[in-house]
Amino acid sequence: MSASIEVRGLSRTFHTTVRRPGFTGTLRSLVNPERVAKHAVSDITFDVSPGELLALLGPNGAGKSTTIKMLTGILTPTAGEARVAGVVPYLERERNARNIGAVFGQRTQLWWDLPVRESFSILRDIYEVPKAEHASRLKEFDDILDLSSFWDTRVRHLSLGQRVRCDLAAALLHDPPVVFLDEPTIGMDVVVKEQVREFLRHQVEQRGRTVLLTTHDMTEVERLAERVVLINHGRLVLDGSLDEIRRTFGSTWQVRATLADAHTDVVPPPGIAVLRQDGPQVVFGPDGPDAPTVHQALKAVIERYEVTGIAIDEADLEDVMRAAYVQAGAA
Amino acid sequence: MAVLHAWRAARVTPLGELHTPPRMTAVLLRLTVQVVLVASLWTGLYAHTGTTAGLTRDQAVTYAVLAVLASRLRELDQYAGRDSVIQHMHYGTIVYWYLRPLPPQRYYALRALGEQLYGFAWALGGYAVALAAGVVEPPRSAAVAGVFALSLLLGQWVLYYIMLVTDQWCFWALRNNAAVMILVFAQNLLSGVYAPLWFFPDWFVTLSAFMPFQATLSVPLSLYIGRIPLSDAAGQLAIQAAWVVILALLTRFLWHRAARRVISQGG
Numbered sequence: 001m002s003a004s005i006e007v008r009g010l011s012r013t014f015h016t017t018v019r020r021p022g023f024t025g026t027l028r029s030l031v032n033p034e035r036v037a038k039h040a041v042s043d044i045t046f047d048v049s050p051g052e053l054l055a056l057l058g059p060n061g062a063g064k065s066t067t068i069k070m071l072t073g074i075l076t077p078t079a080g081e082a083r084v085a086g087v088v089p090y091l092e093r094e095r096n097a098r099n100i101g102a103v104f105g106q107r108t109q110l111w112w113d114l115p116v117r118e119s120f121s122i123l124r125d126i127y128e129v130p131k132a133e134h135a136s137r138l139k140e141f142d143d144i145l146d147l148s149s150f151w152d153t154r155v156r157h158l159s160l161g162q163r164v165r166c167d168l169a170a171a172l173l174h175d176p177p178v179v180f181l182d183e184p185t186i187g188m189d190v191v192v193k194e195q196v197r198e199f200l201r202h203q204v205e206q207r208g209r210t211v212l213l214t215t216h217d218m219t220e221v222e223r224l225a226e227r228v229v230l231i232n233h234g235r236l237v238l239d240g241s242l243d244e245i246r247r248t249f250g251s252t253w254q255v256r257a258t259l260a261d262a263h264t265d266v267v268p269p270p271g272i273a274v275l276r277q278d279g280p281q282v283v284f285g286p287d288g289p290d291a292p293t294v295h296q297a298l299k300a301v302i303e304r305y306e307v308t309g310i311a312i313d314e315a316d317l318e319d320v321m322r323a324a325y326v327q328a329g330a331a
Numbered sequence: 332m333a334v335l336h337a338w339r340a341a342r343v344t345p346l347g348e349l350h351t352p353p354r355m356t357a358v359l360l361r362l363t364v365q366v367v368l369v370a371s372l373w374t375g376l377y378a379h380t381g382t383t384a385g386l387t388r389d390q391a392v393t394y395a396v397l398a399v400l401a402s403r404l405r406e407l408d409q410y411a412g413r414d415s416v417i418q419h420m421h422y423g424t425i426v427y428w429y430l431r432p433l434p435p436q437r438y439y440a441l442r443a444l445g446e447q448l449y450g451f452a453w454a455l456g457g458y459a460v461a462l463a464a465g466v467v468e469p470p471r472s473a474a475v476a477g478v479f480a481l482s483l484l485l486g487q488w489v490l491y492y493i494m495l496v497t498d499q500w501c502f503w504a505l506r507n508n509a510a511v512m513i514l515v516f517a518q519n520l521l522s523g524v525y526a527p528l529w530f531f532p533d534w535f536v537t538l539s540a541f542m543p544f545q546a547t548l549s550v551p552l553s554l555y556i557g558r559i560p561l562s563d564a565a566g567q568l569a570i571q572a573a574w575v576v577i578l579a580l581l582t583r584f585l586w587h588r589a590a591r592r593v594i595s596q597g598g
Binding site: 069073094127 | 343346422433591
């Protein structure tokens with residue numbers, strides 16, 4: 001089966017004018033502007049299969065939104081190519097528009113002065129969705145997102161959580177096979193976030209939609225994504241499963257052991273280092289790329305030493321991603 | 332289905348206004364006050380004179396009141412709703428215009444059409460009241476009424492394009508406040524809203540002939556009151572049509588360029 005989203009060597013360079021500091025510098029910039037090229041996205045390649053939810057991750061300014069804008073057809077790449085549901089988005093923008101839905105964070109596509117349902121009706125007619133189909137889809141969305149309790153309210157009076165739920169529904173009302181979500185749950189409370197996650201799970205698992213999600217919320221990534229593409233400084237750093245990411249960047253566990261004999265000569269097992277020692281209290285950590293998992297390390301420490309107490313601290317995905325961003329940034 | 336989306340897009344502004352009664356009350360008050368003041372002003376100015384600048388008192392009052400009503404056809408308030416180009420650029424929501432199967436230029440045109448029809452309803456209501464109250468004169472003949480209607484249509488078309496150019500400016504400058512202020516002033520001055528162009532010196536009238544503003548209101552209103560005779564109407568209509576074509580080509584080019592300027596904000 002061919003990929004829903006195909007990205008090959010995608011690059012985007014922006015040319016901006018550098019403003020020199022100070023009054024004289026500002027005048028010089030006006031007369032003789034200095035143009036610099038900023039490579040927002042450089043040579044990115046990946047695929048997303050039909051019915052897959054891929055998390056596109058990276059620190060702020062990594063190039064995630066620029067990538068999404070190229071895939072939605074808003075921006076034309078400087079080099080490389082992309083296909084979304086078989087369509088080159090920046091060459092056939094209108095055809096691509098029928099195949100995709102998009103939510104850009106807190107930026108709403110709803111009509112501010114109109115009740116939500118009126119916005120849905122406008123979109124229904126713009127996308128030429130039959131009325132019966134529109135009604136049944138709206139009901140399906142309402143069942144999960146609980147829209148009917150506020151869809152007769154004008155958009156300007158909605159809370160952030162209500163508005164984002166409506167935006168999600170608006171993006172999917174025309175039944176697009178591919179959905180782009182750029183930090184859709186930013187600023188939302190945990191209850192609404194969970195509601196949105198359930199909605200997305202339903203859309204991927206039951207409706208077979210392909211979702212490309214960018215987020216800084218690692219709980220969301222853990223609960224929704226099986227595969228992650230990590231980009232930094234516009235370059236692809238890693239494309240793999242969450243397990244692979246953990247294996248690559250997540251060796252930040254610690255095993256804290258209390259030895260029975262405080263005078264034991266501590267020689268750690270291979271792949272394990274002594275991070276700190278204070279009498280019988282010893283803290284072990286990973287050593288090098290071949291470090292064992294935390295559970296292997298725990299077993300090795302217990303087998304090698306006589307311990308009276310032991311505890312482990314395992315890095316959560318947030319820590320893993322922090323390590324990944326730092327390492328990727330240093331690379 | 333194309334009719335449906337056209338209908339939906341066109342009614343965005345009227346519906347938004349109907350959902351906001353205070354805005355409608357404000358329009359009603361403003362229009363009433365403006366019409367009363369303008370009619371009083373021009374009646375007063377003509378208290379001791381019969382004909383000035385080729386206009387009788389009734390012609391001048393009719394012109395001034397119609398100018399006030401016609402200026403309501405397309406209100407230049409960009410902040411009332413959130414669906415103007417400047418607002419979309421400010422909030423970064425302009426991207427959605429480019430994510431729909433309806434091209435941004437067509438959506439903009441449909442929105443503007445609805446806005447102008449909504450304004451026309453107000454202007455027509457005001458005209459009916461002013462006509463019944465004897466503040467304005469009726470057209471002198473059916474032919475004058477017909478030519479006026481055609482000229483008003485062309486004038487609104489020109490105005491649509493002028494406003495579109497100021498909106499398109501947002502794609503480059505993000506804001507167009509200065510451009511809109513200049514437009515409002517130039518539009519009111521050069522189209523004869525402040526005073527009929529016939530009161531200005533010849534050099535000013537000649538200068539304004541090279542700009543599109545005169546085609547928006549001054550020409551249709553002058554045809555209505557008979558200051559431009561029917562025999563000269565064909566030439567004036569041709570000039571208006573020429574402005575429509577010139578501005579249509581310009582804005583088409585700008586839409587094309589603007590598509591490359593959809594700002595990519597954030598990483």
